[in-house]
Amino acid sequence: MRKLVHLCCLLMLGGYQCYAQNNNAGSATSNMANTAGVPAATNIRQAKSPVILPNNRVMFSIKAPDAKKLQIDLGKKYDMQKDSSGVWTVTTDSIGEGFHYYSLLIDGVAVADPASESFYGMGRMASGIEIPFSGGGYYAEKDVPHGDVRIKKYYSAKAKAWRRVFIYTPPGYDFKTGEKFPVLYILHGGGEDERGWANQGKTDVILDNLIAEKKAKPMLVVMPDANFSGAGFSEDYLLAVEAEIKESIIPFIEKNYHTKNDALHRALAGLSMGGLNTLYTGIKNNNMFSYLGVFSSGWIMPMQDKIASAQYDYLKKNQLQVNTNLKKFWIAMGGKEDIAYNNCQAMLAKLKELNINYTYYEYPGGHTWPVWRNNLYHFAPLLFQ
Incomplete structure (x- = not known):
């Protein structure tokens, strides 16, 4: 030894x-x-x-x-x-x-x-x-206007500690006096943190290229830390992330950045564990978010039977409201090799049974960052149109 x-x-x-x-x-x-x-x-x-x-x-x-x-x-x-x-x-x-x-x-x-x-x-x-990627270079660095990735500290009332958040601001953000921007809040997966989407995900490069090609609206992308120790995949953990987003992150962003502060200009997305957070927070707060993106995720059965059943009950009672408020409910998987594939398919069957509108997309590659980069590339142009 x-x-x-x-x-x-x-x-x-x-x-x-x-x-x-x-x-x-x-x-x-x-x-x-x-x-x-x-x-x-x-x-x-x-x-x-x-x-x-x-x-x-x-x-x-x-x-x-x-x-x-x-x-x-x-x-x-x-x-x-x-x-x-x-x-x-x-x-x-x-x-x-x-x-x-x-x-x-x-x-x-x-x-x-x-x-x-x-x-x-x-x-x-x-x-x-x-x-190296040969499929069009949507996350290749190009000679286009570039935005910034800013690292800011904010006080988390839930964690009772100072935490970091990564924020992508679009090209020219500081010079567009008086202009306000929509916001995508995007969550990392399990075992990752606020660095994931900025570093592994290449969020800034993907958005720079999309905005330059006029395929996506200029927007802020907020990448917070969704980790709370000892919470696992329990409802207590999901509640903690919901509280963090609603009580600390959104107020901090809307106080300190030029944002459009209404549901039509807010989106929430996440991969894997972040997708569970998006389902839990986004669906019942459909008066706060008009766009939801769920990447490589779905309720974990049977571990989360109780949580899933409660959400399906909510959807059944509020089907018209949810379909009206959510302009886009976008669900993506990394093909059958994605470890969340079966959970996701079971969820999709239930959403179909409840007449909940959603869009489904597959990109082969399993439960990996190449898939999630591609998800962001296809999801971002759907926002705030």
Whole structure:
């Protein structure tokens, strides 16, 4: 165990090198030079591994001579092989385009790869890899007017603490004197926080491009922290997020930013756990939000039977009001491989039975950020029209 801790410390301190950076890596360096791949855009500066090959397979290389077993965990675990100089390598299967979390497993212990940028996901700091996207470049940085992502502190009455919120403001926000903007409030998934949509989600790039192409209205996008410790997926947790949004976040935004402060100019959306928050808060507060976006979510059965039944009872009694107030109730899934797919389909069947209007959309890719980026890209143009 002492050796394992020592090895982990060395790695976290940069005590290993990607083999292309190591003068003693020998044949491994030669192999890297002979590949047709390129370092991932998410690598730290000058790191040569991981390398993305033309078919979206990924080559990883790590120098860790004292490790007994190394693996790369990209949802699927890949065993790495060690050469005589202590360099471990592996090449993965083809990986889907877009952003993916991954971990380096050192003798079974998951750590962030020091050669890659780290992101808060899976309830901890994890490595992330960006696979180049060839589907139109809607989250590629382009020569268009750019908005800002601002980080602000506000006092949370529910948490009784100061919290951060990330806020996207559209291009020219500070110079459009007297103009007020609609607001999309968007929530992260479980194990993530207010950084998720700004960093992993590329919200600013997606909105910049949509606004430049006049496909979406200029809007603010508010990305809060929806975590409350010890609450899990219980109704107490859902109530806490509802209170946070209504009592702290919306008042803070509407006091400090140029916003249109009515239901027709407010939207609420979220992915996975954030989708549950959107269902719970958005449907019964349909007098506050005219647009709801639920990404990769649906009531968790049987865990949330009681919560779901109460919401369906509300919808049955208020069907006309909900259909009138919600200009768009947009539900999206990452195809059948999405872990929330069955829960979502059960919910859709119930909504259909209750004659609740909704729009359903699928984009293959499972329960991952490539899917949620695509969801935002298709949802944002529907807002505030």
